[in-house]
Amino acid sequence: MTRKFFVKICPIIAFVFILALSFNMPTTNASASTLPQNLKIDSVDGQTYNAQKHKKIVAFIIYRNAVQGKHILGFSTFEKYNAYKQQNLATQNADAKAAAYSYFYEHTSFDNRGLGASIRLQVGYNFYYVGDNWNDRISSTNIHPSSSITIYQHWHYEGYHYTFVNNGGNYWFRNFTDYKMPNGHSWNDQISSVKSGW
Structure with a gap:
């Protein structure tokens, strides 16, 4: 009787398991819907963005100020993505980054009253976790x-990632609630590793 029970119940359990996984499977495709509503994609792989043609987008680089007329790549x-970063996001000397930090905050809309905790990351260094x-x-x-950060969903620079390039002359504040991962979830409270560069 026990064997008959398992023969009948195993396919049901397998079906439920596969169904549950299909709802939680992340996709590597991104789209314009993963950007804040007021931002528009300028190009994909160096070509002018076309929603019909560019359905698969796995990573974004957002420039604070336009570079050759483009803000979002x-x-x-x-x-x-990695080839573009290596070629276009240059490294500066160690002296220039000695006292340069980017800051990360526990809450959105950081204010100068010191509400919530914060951590800092020296430019040119990384948090693998x-x-x-x-x-x-x-x-x-x-x-x-004049620096950039790349945020990652998982530790050791795995999962979805997003690069922000501050090519302006002062600090650039961003709320991660304004950005979504390709799976549709907000970046808020989703970051496990960070890279910082010039």
């Missing part, structure tokens, strides 16, 4: 002038 593969106290707890950032 999309990439169809992580290889193209933000630590147990900060994992999935970061809500906003203040990015050092």
Whole structure:
């Protein structure tokens, strides 16, 4: 009797398990809907953005000030994204970054009253893991002038990621509630690792 029960129940359990996984599976495709409503994609892989043509976008780079008339660049593969970063986001010397920090905050809309906790990351350095106290707890950032940050969904720079380039002359504040991952979830309280560069 026990064997008959397992023969009948196993397919049901397998079906429920597969169905549950299908609802939680992240996709690597992104779209314009993962951006704040007031921002528009300028190009994908160096070509002018076309919603019909560019359905698969896996990563974004957002510039504070336009570079050659473009603020938001999309990439169809992580290889193209990484190649662009290596070629276009130059490294400065160690002296320039000695006292430069970007800040990350526990809450959105950071204010100067010191509400909520914060951590800082020296420009040019990385958090392969933000630590147990900060994992999935970061809500906003203040990015050092002439630098960039890349946020990652998982530790060791895994999962979805987003790059913000502050090519302006003063700090650039961003709320992560304004940005979504390709799976539709907000970046708020989803960050586990961070890279910082010039």
